Amino acid sequence: MVDGFVGSWNEVSSLLRFNRNKNHNMGRKFFIGGNWKCNGTTEEVKKIVTSLNEAKVPGEDVVEVVVSPPYVFLPVVKSLLRPDFHVSAQNCWVRKGGAYTGEVSAEMLVNLAIPWVIIGHSERRQLLNESNEFVGDKVAYALSQGLKVIACIGETLEQREAGTTMTVVAEQTKAIAAKISNWDNVVLAYEPVWAIGTGKVATPAQAQEVHADLRKWIHANVSAEVAASVRIIYGGSVNGGNCKELAAQPDVDGFLVGGASLKPEFVDIINSATVKN
């Protein structure tokens, strides 16, 4: 009797889980990040916020929207932005603040109630020599302070042409996995370097292939649970024209958008979340 009850409860709960997953893409809410990079004046930033505030987009139950202005504009954007959208910093320091001229600490972001931070963007990896290990340390420290992290990975054109894409992104992910034990507040952004700012977007098949392989890697090296639940978003020349086809890929859980996040087409990209429903 007890066994029968346990059995049927397991059946019911797995059925519930199945239905929930079927409707919501394994429970992974679509995520749209707008990385404004090193762009904007106060006036321009206010204009972008005004147009975002007027935009018609699906509710927070369907899509999570996070915009990432430069540090100096974080307070103004946060104060003006609609409450269903959130803000992110583009970087933070690897440990507690102190004598680190020019840096901004995770504690400061928390103090300003900035919930998200981008870490390991390829522009920082390339231009500022941020290593896999340094990125892993930064992700771990930011999480330890209560921030949510968009952790970026991705291969260069040379590495793709040499057939090492998966090795490269697995190494980058491994360096993060080595430093953290809880992935609940991590979104992984796969951003092939050759696609960033080049207009050369990955094909939906290319993006899907890497995302699916990454999920398999996480399944084997982290856990089945994290593999099923972690959101893997794509970044690199996403625009209003190509977002729907990319969004339709089963392992693409959203986008990290650069150039197009400064333009009205960002709203179309947010609306591509409806492809999943």
Ligand SMILES: O=C(CO)COP(=O)(O)O
């Ligand atoms: O780097 C990116 C987002 O972080 C992508 O930039 P683009 O969308 O301009 O290619």
